[in-house]
Amino acid sequence: MITKLAQCSIIAVFALAGCQNQPQSLSTPHLSDPQNPIIADALVTFYMPNNYVYLSTQEHRLFPHENAILITAKEPQGDFKWHLTNNIYESQIPPSAATTAPATVLDHDVVQAIASSFKASAGYYDLSKARHLENVKIQGRWYQPFQLASTGDKTPKITLFMLLDEQRIDLVRVAGISGERVVTAHSYNMHWFKEVQRFVPTKIDIFAGAPGAAEPARILGITYKGFKLLGKDR
Numbered sequence: 001m002i003t004k005l006a007q008c009s010i011i012a013v014f015a016l017a018g019c020q021n022q023p024q025s026l027s028t029p030h031l032s033d034p035q036n037p038i039i040a041d042a043l044v045t046f047y048m049p050n051n052y053v054y055l056s057t058q059e060h061r062l063f064p065h066e067n068a069i070l071i072t073a074k075e076p077q078g079d080f081k082w083h084l085t086n087n088i089y090e091s092q093i094p095p096s097a098a099t100t101a102p103a104t105v106l107d108h109d110v111v112q113a114i115a116s117s118f119k120a121s122a123g124y125y126d127l128s129k130a131r132h133l134e135n136v137k138i139q140g141r142w143y144q145p146f147q148l149a150s151t152g153d154k155t156p157k158i159t160l161f162m163l164l165d166e167q168r169i170d171l172v173r174v175a176g177i178s179g180e181r182v183v184t185a186h187s188y189n190m191h192w193f194k195e196v197q198r199f200v201p202t203k204i205d206i207f208a209g210a211p212g213a214a215e216p217a218r219i220l221g222i223t224y225k226g227f228k229l230l231g232k233d234r
Helices: 002-019 108-121
Strands: 040-046 052-063 068-075 076-085 088-092 136-138 141-147 157-163 169-175 184-193 199-209 217-229
Touching: 052 108, 068 108, 068 141, 076 108, 076 199, 088 108, 108 157, 108 199, 108 217, 184 217
Parallel strands: none
Antiparallel strands: 040 052, 040 217, 052 068, 068 076, 076 088, 136 141, 141 157, 157 169, 169 184, 184 199, 199 217
8 A cells, every 4th residue: 555645646746737559569679779678577456446456467577778668467368468669559458358457457558657657766767858847846745847758749748756855756647648647656665676786666556537636546556576687586
């Protein structure tokens, strides 16, 4: 569970919001500057309507040097895959599972929020290339927002929120291309991953709602159980 402070922070970020691409292979990301991925074992909790909870064991293959992530899961309905590389998104969903979790929750905006949250909290973004927005106070703490450069009209708008007193990013807002929904990711419980010489998040909570929504819904929570790089265990 996230703390009351964190929940209020998420709501405040939504209040500040105000406001299928061409497929590729799902098995091998096409990267302009390929780096060894961080492979994370994830336990994902989906928070569904009517207090229904669905649990999924997944592998998240993260390419933080790029805007890339490959998510795979083996569910009773079959094999699932979600792939995002440089704003090109594709999913592979068994037909029989198209109207149930996790297919109804994970989409372009949510997958983007996961990738951006991990990348931002681990310090992989070059913030000198982002637009610095006016500082905002969220639940008593000051944040510096950074709006990433958009790569086109059909890509989500991403804003990173850095805690000024700690100089780290723990909130990421993804404004969907439809303009009808905002997805916010809160990353926390940082872990020192020696293979990459960085702190990485072990928990990410995802919220979604209309722009300006007072109480966005928590739609999923991610707990990373382990990380590896180049075949080495954590």
